[in-house]
Amino acid sequence: MGVVAWFWCQVHARVEELDLSEEQERIVQENLLAGHYWSMASGRASTAEERDRLKTLSKELTEQAWREGSALSSLSEHQREELTEVTREVVGLFQRSSSCVEGRNGRLSLQHHGHSRVSQRRLKALTVMHNYVIQRPDGTTAAERFFGQKHTDAFAWLLGRMPDLPRPAPKRTKTVANHLP
Numbered sequence: 001m002g003v004v005a006w007f008w009c010q011v012h013a014r015v016e017e018l019d020l021s022e023e024q025e026r027i028v029q030e031n032l033l034a035g036h037y038w039s040m041a042s043g044r045a046s047t048a049e050e051r052d053r054l055k056t057l058s059k060e061l062t063e064q065a066w067r068e069g070s071a072l073s074s075l076s077e078h079q080r081e082e083l084t085e086v087t088r089e090v091v092g093l094f095q096r097s098s099s100c101v102e103g104r105n106g107r108l109s110l111q112h113h114g115h116s117r118v119s120q121r122r123l124k125a126l127t128v129m130h131n132y133v134i135q136r137p138d139g140t141t142a143a144e145r146f147f148g149q150k151h152t153d154a155f156a157w158l159l160g161r162m163p164d165l166p167r168p169a170p171k172r173t174k175t176v177a178n179h180l181p
Contacts, residue, residue: 007094014086018079023071028087032072035061036084036091104130128154 011033015025035058042054065072066080075083108118108126118126131143132154143151 007090010093011090014090018083018086020083021071024075027065027070027072028083031061031065032083032087033091035059035065036087037094040091 011029015028020028037058038054038061039058042051042058045051045054064070067073072080072083108123131146132141132151135141141151
């Protein structure tokens with residue numbers, strides 16, 4: 001629920017920057033955003049029929065938004081390009097913010113499957129590993145992508161807070177028992 005609320009706050013903030021009328025904002029939210037979302041989602045559909053259905057839905061929604069006589073038809077070509085870019089970017093935010101949760105849930109599902117139950121301590125450790133340690137090929141972590149800035153290395157942070165390890169115990173000498181009769 002928090003992700004959806006965050007998404008709509010981002011939508012409202014980005015759309016308000018474009019100085020559109022209320023009617024234009026309504027069309028952007030009801031048609032253009034939905035059209036771009038279904039266009040992106042069509043690529044992930046499992047069957048060709050579903051892909052075609054979603055592409056058709058996407059096309060209908062975007063055509064309805066830009067049709068002659070709609071509130072968006074009065075925008076200049078530059079404004080149209082900017083609006084299209086903003087809506088695609090915002091739709092991408094929704095997909096990225098939800099996909100990281102789905103990927104994490106899949107990983108936790110595998111953990112539960114292999115270990116019957118994951119303790120709260122282990123779950124917290126896995127969360128830290130997921131957010132601050134595991135990196136994509138581009139070298140970014142989930143926390144960096146979410147907050148938009150680099151964070152302190154997790155291992156350096158941990159080493160700075162751990163006490164020094166105790167010295168090892170001295171070796172014990174083994175005594176050979178004499179078992180002669």
